[in-house]
Amino acid sequence: MLHPQVQQALDAISSRPIENVFLVACGGSSALMYPSKYFLDREAKTIAADLYSSNEFIHRNPVRLGSKSLVILCSHSGNTPETAEAAKFARSKGALTVSLTNEPASPLAEASEHVIKYSYGPDAPAFETNYSIMYQLVSGLLYVKEENAKFHRMIHSLQGLQAAYDRAKIQFADQAKAFAASNKDEKVIYTMASGANYGVAYSFAICILMEMQWIHSHAIHAGEYFHGPFEILDKTVPIIQLLGLDETRPLEERALHFSRQYGEKLIVIDAKEFDLSGIDEDLKGYISPLVLNFVLRQFANELADARNHPLSTRRYMWKVPY
Amino acid sequence: MLHPQVQQALDAISSRPIENVFLVACGGSSALMYPSKYFLDREAKTIAADLYSSNEFIHRNPVRLGSKSLVILCSHSGNTPETAEAAKFARSKGALTVSLTNEPASPLAEASEHVIKYSYGPDAPAFETNYSIMYQLVSGLLYVKEENAKFHRMIHSLQGLQAAYDRAKIQFADQAKAFAASNKDEKVIYTMASGANYGVAYSFAICILMEMQWIHSHAIHAGEYFHGPFEILDKTVPIIQLLGLDETRPLEERALHFSRQYGEKLIVIDAKEFDLSGIDEDLKGYISPLVLNFVLRQFANELADARNHPLSTRRYMWKVPY
Numbered sequence: 001m002l003h004p005q006v007q008q009a010l011d012a013i014s015s016r017p018i019e020n021v022f023l024v025a026c027g028g029s030s031a032l033m034y035p036s037k038y039f040l041d042r043e044a045k046t047i048a049a050d051l052y053s054s055n056e057f058i059h060r061n062p063v064r065l066g067s068k069s070l071v072i073l074c075s076h077s078g079n080t081p082e083t084a085e086a087a088k089f090a091r092s093k094g095a096l097t098v099s100l101t102n103e104p105a106s107p108l109a110e111a112s113e114h115v116i117k118y119s120y121g122p123d124a125p126a127f128e129t130n131y132s133i134m135y136q137l138v139s140g141l142l143y144v145k146e147e148n149a150k151f152h153r154m155i156h157s158l159q160g161l162q163a164a165y166d167r168a169k170i171q172f173a174d175q176a177k178a179f180a181a182s183n184k185d186e187k188v189i190y191t192m193a194s195g196a197n198y199g200v201a202y203s204f205a206i207c208i209l210m211e212m213q214w215i216h217s218h219a220i221h222a223g224e225y226f227h228g229p230f231e232i233l234d235k236t237v238p239i240i241q242l243l244g245l246d247e248t249r250p251l252e253e254r255a256l257h258f259s260r261q262y263g264e265k266l267i268v269i270d271a272k273e274f275d276l277s278g279i280d281e282d283l284k285g286y287i288s289p290l291v292l293n294f295v296l297r298q299f300a301n302e303l304a305d306a307r308n309h310p311l312s313t314r315r316y317m318w319k320v321p322y
Numbered sequence: 323m324l325h326p327q328v329q330q331a332l333d334a335i336s337s338r339p340i341e342n343v344f345l346v347a348c349g350g351s352s353a354l355m356y357p358s359k360y361f362l363d364r365e366a367k368t369i370a371a372d373l374y375s376s377n378e379f380i381h382r383n384p385v386r387l388g389s390k391s392l393v394i395l396c397s398h399s400g401n402t403p404e405t406a407e408a409a410k411f412a413r414s415k416g417a418l419t420v421s422l423t424n425e426p427a428s429p430l431a432e433a434s435e436h437v438i439k440y441s442y443g444p445d446a447p448a449f450e451t452n453y454s455i456m457y458q459l460v461s462g463l464l465y466v467k468e469e470n471a472k473f474h475r476m477i478h479s480l481q482g483l484q485a486a487y488d489r490a491k492i493q494f495a496d497q498a499k500a501f502a503a504s505n506k507d508e509k510v511i512y513t514m515a516s517g518a519n520y521g522v523a524y525s526f527a528i529c530i531l532m533e534m535q536w537i538h539s540h541a542i543h544a545g546e547y548f549h550g551p552f553e554i555l556d557k558t559v560p561i562i563q564l565l566g567l568d569e570t571r572p573l574e575e576r577a578l579h580f581s582r583q584y585g586e587k588l589i590v591i592d593a594k595e596f597d598l599s600g601i602d603e604d605l606k607g608y609i610s611p612l613v614l615n616f617v618l619r620q621f622a623n624e625l626a627d628a629r630n631h632p633l634s635t636r637r638y639m640w641k642v643p644y
Contacts, residue, residue: 020370027549041372041384048342048370048386050363053545056516059570062363064370082545188510188538194378205540206550214554216510218527218540223375223404226644227349228528231636232536248381258644314553322548322580 005116009098014144019068023051028207029074034199036138054082067094078106087111126161131290160278180302190239194222195248200293208300212311222255238265246285327438336466341390345373350529351396356521358460376404389416400428409433448483453612482600502624512561516544517570522615530622534633544573560587568607
């Protein structure tokens with residue numbers, strides 16, 4: 001069954017014309033919207049989609065933002081000032097605002113017309129977590145606006161996500177430990193992906209490696225790799241290569257094929273190894289980034305342990321003015 | 323006067339309905355389209371714009387790509403296989419294709435309906451170079467489709483670009499040398515910008531630093547900085563901070579303000595210091611990234627000299643199969 005607050009948002013969406021969708025958040029909350037941008041690009045026949053960091057969205061001030069716009073925002077704490085401000089800005093332009101947050105008593109929730117509280121933490125059912133809620137919302141949008149036939153199967157497939165996570169947790173436990181042991185002293189670790197998976201690579205680079213581990217990083221787009229970044233590769237450079245199941249997989253495979261010839265520190269997480277039973281075949285490409293992200297979180301946990309640098313360590317965030 | 327091949331493309335554009343624009347290229351040729359995406363977002367009332375790396379575009383296969391699409395492609399040599407393939411793919415969907423290249427006898431040119439040859443090199447007039455041609459084309463698009471009032475002033479302002487480059491060359495010569503002397507031994511150098519300038523930061527990171535100098539890099543979005551990347555900052559981390567003149571300048575200023583408190587290796591290039599006489603006041607934000615890019619090329623030249631690592635050095639590109 002659909003999350004009831006998603007249903008409420010869809011009811012509001014169905015009562016008005018929507019010409020475009022803006023996906024607006026910062027950092028990790030923005031990264032979790034990338035699969036939805038991919039989904040909308042591939043599926044939405046009448047609705048354009050754009051994704052912006054919250055303050056970029058406000059200052060860029062897209063001229064097509066208006067009463068026929070849906071703005072989807074996300075902040076875990078609901079306290080991200082730029083994102084709450086973006087909700088106010090979008091409403092001032094007449095747009096419909098729907099926000100995802102873990103904290104319904106927050107500035108973002110107060111600033112938004114519709115609020116969806118997602119679940120969080122080790123015991124949260126995968127169906128109720130942020131990535132899943134995003135897909136419920138955008139596939140629901142295309143169902144109510146365009147009768148997209150994937151909606152009901154998407155909901156059904158997302159109900160199989162927890163089992164996929166549980167299986168992946170066991171399956172990748174040893175690889176996560178091995179990754180941490182091999183990479184704990186690295187000063188630079190790149191990530192790479194394309195398509196629906198790029199946001200997961202981006203999130204691991206900026207939130208896990210740079211923010212939580214103070215390791216230099218950059219999420220390389222696998223299609224861009226051969227137009228600059230690949231010249232950095234030698235036998236000392238670690239790259240985490242994600243391989244998803246979406247239509248852009250050939251880009252990721254090509255990058256890996258090259259890296260394997262000239263690099264020696266490649267970490268590969270391949271969605272083909274996942275047991276995705278219960279998830280519809282033609283939705284596995286969309287849902288793979290969610291499982292890739294889940295697996296990478298284990299890699300992050302193990303890396304933090306091996307480096308004795310807890311993921312909660314910060315020097316600036318929430319500690320000094322910025 | 324408008325570039326005659328731009329005029330031909332605009333004649334073709336005016337004869338058919340355009341609902342969306344796809345900006346499609348790889349690496350540096352993609353980066354030079356970012357300002358046009360910013361321009362279209364802010365100015366285009368009826369036309370949606372998206373920017374994709376060529377192979378991502380093909381495999382993502384946006385469902386709204388069709389006979390009401392304009393696809394603008396770019397490859398300097400015209401030989402980039404993914405971009406030539408993207409032109410064929412776009413035509414197979416019924417889209418109108420316009421390609422920028424320095425080589426009109428090339429696979430990309432052959433695959434495209436309209437070809438615009440831009441000038442290149444130290445003696446090329448700025449008005450005829452790739453960044454300028456892009457603005458002629460997208461502002462022309464909005465003129466023929468939406469009577470955008472900035473078009474004629476954009477053309478006039480671009481005619482003032484060469485003089486702005488000439489002045490900047492003299493003005494920043496010493497700073498470029500000082501940058502090279504201070505940073506020649508760095509292993510990691512970040513770049514940062516937002517808005518119309520982000521593509522320039524991206525290009526310097528992936529094409530100059532990673533590709534041509536084998537220095538680790540990442541173009542940080544100034545609005546994302548505080549949601550992860552800033553935790554990497556300490557007194558040893560060099561960041562090239564670009565400050566433009568567009569509406570997102572407050573994001574770049576905020577990032578710099580923070581970095582100055584906790585970092586000691588900041589390189590600032592501020593478009594406020596440019597002499598942009600001859601460029602219309604309300605277009606300076608759009609045109610600043612072109613001058614920032616020009617100035618950064620001097621920084622690249624000096625860095626290559628100081629490191630005794632010519633910008634033409636490659637280990638893989640054009641040398642091994644990939």
